[in-house]
Amino acid sequence: MFKKFKFIGAALAALFTFTATAEASEAYTVKSGETLWSIGMEHGVSVLELKEINQKDSLHVNEGEQLKIPESISTQERDLLERIVSAEAEGESYAGKVAVATVVLNRVKSDEFPDSIKEVIYEVSPTGNPTFSPVSDGSINQPADEESKKAVKEALAFEGQGSGSLFFYNPSIASNHWISTRETTSVIGNHVFAK
Known part of the structure; x- marks a missing residue:
């Protein structure tokens, strides 16, 4: 019984962590001519983090595409x-x-x-x-x-x-x-x- 509650607690903690991370990022609409590099520069965030959070395998983005912007430093x-x-x-x-x-x-x-x-x-x-x-x-x-x-x-x-x-x-x-x-x-x- 204790193991069952421990598992449920871990699952809820994981869900909360995921939700907090998703809320921590801001939505951004790509403008004409932009790349992940230019967006990273504009927002002061890691291009590698931008690629990861948006599941991209290149720096290419399309105009109008919605991206999540990870939090930067304070x-x-x-x-x-x-x-x-x-x-x-x-x-x-x-x-x-x-x-x-x-x-x-x-x-x-x-x-x-x-x-x-x-x-x-x-x-x-x-x-x-x-x-x-x-x-x-x-x-x-x-x-x-x-x-x-x-x-x-x-x-x-x-x-x-x-x-x-x-x-x-x-x-x-x-x-x-x-x-x-x-x-x-x-x-x-x-x-x-x-x-």
């Missing part, structure tokens, strides 16, 4: 991510800004780092210093520039498709040489990205 998380990108990648190319945002998102998904954007950005290293220098010097408190805002949207759309970079550094000013022992994934401007 407005506060987006603002914080935009500000860290603006401060960390000031003077870097657009691609460098996208890569910095991608590192933060990759860290959130990694078991090696905290589970939220805020916790990743404000994480303190074993030496007691913030891992991101703009947190130390206060430049994270400045508003983000428009290019950094766009770069964050692209990083969100690109999420899950990169080379898995978890670190970045500027070799000409880095004081911790441990980072140079990590596998390099790319070099963009003054930053070396690694995992």
Whole structure:
């Protein structure tokens, strides 16, 4: 008898979870010329999630097609991510800004780092210093520039498709040489990205 109630409870929990997820996504009507990539960029959501939730096997969509848009990060998380990108990648190319945002998102998904954007950005290293220098010097408190805002949207759309970079550094000013022992994934401007 107990097993029967346990099964019913699990079934109801699964149903509730599915319903909550379906309600959490917004409906969207595809406009002429759009792709899953452009829709992902517009809404700041992962193209892979868009494909999965809408059971698509390509980036192609048809005008008038109804899509479910998965939830994105909160407005506060987006603002914080935009500000860290603006401060960390000031003077870097657009691609460098996208890569910095991608590192933060990759860290959130990694078991090696905290589970939220805020916790990743404000994480303190074993030496007691913030891992991101703009947190130390206060430049994270400045508003983000428009290019950094766009770069964050692209990083969100690109999420899950990169080379898995978890670190970045500027070799000409880095004081911790441990980072140079990590596998390099790319070099963009003054930053070396690694995992």
